[in-house]
Amino acid sequence: MDLERWVGQAVAANREWAAEFGPFDPHPSLEVSDERFGAAFAEFTGRLADNYPFFHPRYAGQMLRPPHPAAVVGYLTAMLINPNNHALDGGPATARMEKEVIARLAQMFGLDTHLGHLTTSGTIANLEALYVARELHPGRGVAFAAEAHYTHSRMCGVLGVVGTAVEADAAGRLDISALDALLATGRIGTVVATAGTTGLGAVDPVHEILAVARRHGVRVHVDAAYGGFFTLLAGQGDRAGLDPAPWRAISQCDSVAVDPHKHGLQPYGCGAVLFRDPAVARFYLHDSPYTYFTSTDLHLGEISLECSRAGAAAAALWLTFRLLPPTPDGLGQVLAAGRRAALAWSALIEKSDVLKLYQQPELDIVSYFPVTEPATLSRIDQASERILQAGMTGPDPVFLSTLRADAGAFLARHGSVRDDAAGARILRSVLMKPEAESYLPHLHERLEQLARG
Numbered sequence: 001m002d003l004e005r006w007v008g009q010a011v012a013a014n015r016e017w018a019a020e021f022g023p024f025d026p027h028p029s030l031e032v033s034d035e036r037f038g039a040a041f042a043e044f045t046g047r048l049a050d051n052y053p054f055f056h057p058r059y060a061g062q063m064l065r066p067p068h069p070a071a072v073v074g075y076l077t078a079m080l081i082n083p084n085n086h087a088l089d090g091g092p093a094t095a096r097m098e099k100e101v102i103a104r105l106a107q108m109f110g111l112d113t114h115l116g117h118l119t120t121s122g123t124i125a126n127l128e129a130l131y132v133a134r135e136l137h138p139g140r141g142v143a144f145a146a147e148a149h150y151t152h153s154r155m156c157g158v159l160g161v162v163g164t165a166v167e168a169d170a171a172g173r174l175d176i177s178a179l180d181a182l183l184a185t186g187r188i189g190t191v192v193a194t195a196g197t198t199g200l201g202a203v204d205p206v207h208e209i210l211a212v213a214r215r216h217g218v219r220v221h222v223d224a225a226y227g228g229f230f231t232l233l234a235g236q237g238d239r240a241g242l243d244p245a246p247w248r249a250i251s252q253c254d255s256v257a258v259d260p261h262k263h264g265l266q267p268y269g270c271g272a273v274l275f276r277d278p279a280v281a282r283f284y285l286h287d288s289p290y291t292y293f294t295s296t297d298l299h300l301g302e303i304s305l306e307c308s309r310a311g312a313a314a315a316a317l318w319l320t321f322r323l324l325p326p327t328p329d330g331l332g333q334v335l336a337a338g339r340r341a342a343l344a345w346s347a348l349i350e351k352s353d354v355l356k357l358y359q360q361p362e363l364d365i366v367s368y369f370p371v372t373e374p375a376t377l378s379r380i381d382q383a384s385e386r387i388l389q390a391g392m393t394g395p396d397p398v399f400l401s402t403l404r405a406d407a408g409a410f411l412a413r414h415g416s417v418r419d420d421a422a423g424a425r426i427l428r429s430v431l432m433k434p435e436a437e438s439y440l441p442h443l444h445e446r447l448e449q450l451a452r453g
């Protein structure tokens with residue numbers, strides 16, 4: 001699609017709608033001439049040049065990519081009105097769009113019943129899930145894997161809940177026997193399973209966690225902020241297909257967080273939380289004398305902790321889902337390409353004499369490190385840092401990210417490396433753009449050059 005054309009259409013559509021309300025005098029205090037704006041804009045775009053090229057496949061670092069053009073146009077068009085999805089009084093059209101996209105996400109996870117809403121981030125989505133966990137099991141703690149996102153221990157602190165980290169197995173997944181022993185103490189009310197860890201993209205065995213938790217009368221929240229859309233690849237027969245067991249189990253869990261601003265092609269400001277039991281709405285009960293007055297239908301602010309939220313975020317997701325729905329044939333194809341790229345790159349790294357695979361990718365995150373002589377943690381750490389910096393600053397740049405692996409985790413995967421330090425940085429690439437697949441030969445060649453120094 002032609003972004004310039006549709007951005008123009010967004011402005012035209014807004015103008016046409018606004019004209020229905022009749023003319024009024026613009027206020028001089030807001031007047032800005034094109035000349036003044038032009039100067040400020042030139043400075044502004046100059047400042048923005050100080051950025052990494054997230055759009056390009058040579059950026060193979062963190063979970064960053066621009067939104068789909070459809071999301072850009074959807075966001076911009078709604079933003080020109082600037083609805084607030086807190087209440088139907090603030091944005092009736094976009095609040096209805098939000099309810100529809102939430103229903104689609106619930107359907108994607110196979111939830112028969114749901115209560116949910118968008119949030120500004122995965123952090124807030126997870127906070128809400130932990131808040132409900134605390135209300136349902138006051139006095140009992142929350143367990144999460146040692147490899148879970150740091151937000152869980154942080155938000156336990158905010159909520160005054162005891163958070164306990166459960167050790168990870170050699171693949172970076174929550175260790176089931178350690179969890180079983182912890183839950184037997186009766187101290188835990190909710191366990192967090194991560195469907196796609198931030199560091200390595202490891203998928204906790206949600207189905208096994210659910211079975212253990214239910215045996216102990218414990219709830220399960222799934223943090224699928226990063227990995228959630230990969231459920232579209234569950235049980236798919238091709239190379240990108242995933243073991244369906246953990247993904248199917250999400251439908252039986254108590255809550256799930258997923259971030260459309262990661263793998264849902266959205267701009268930032270778009271997370272989501274879904275609860276299986278709509279009755280948890282009672283924990284959100286509050287009065288708001290200045291909102292909730294135009295309709296007796298559910299106002300989204302009545303079931304969320306945040307007040308103001310961008311209606312434009314719901315609009316962008318709604319428009320994107322019209323074109324790339326959360327189905328295996330829609331958005332699933334975008335994720336499948338990134339996953340195939342991760343598998344293909346891992347195969348190339350395994351054959352390399354200068355790079356080594358840290359572990360097999362489960363989703364689209366590739367973890368690897370340079371071969372060093374001697375093979376010690378400190379040398380690997382230095383070489384990873386050198387490649388990261390040289391990649392960004394040299395000719396034909398590549399942009400990577402690093403991940404700190406502690407000595408125990410490193411040696412569990414690569415026993416022949418000498419642990420002369422507490423850990424080492426390794427290299428990490430999230431291949432979340434489908435274009436990574438065709439760019440891969442070049443990326444790999446450049447990485448090998450950098451590794452050779």
Ligand SMILES: Cc1ncc(COP(=O)(O)O)c(C=O)c1O
Pocket residue numbers: 063120121122123124126149151194196197198223224225226227259271
């Ligand atoms: C698994 C997981 N949970 C939570 C978060 C936090 O989400 P956000 O950055 O949207 O607040 C992330 C971010 O990368 C994540 O990967």
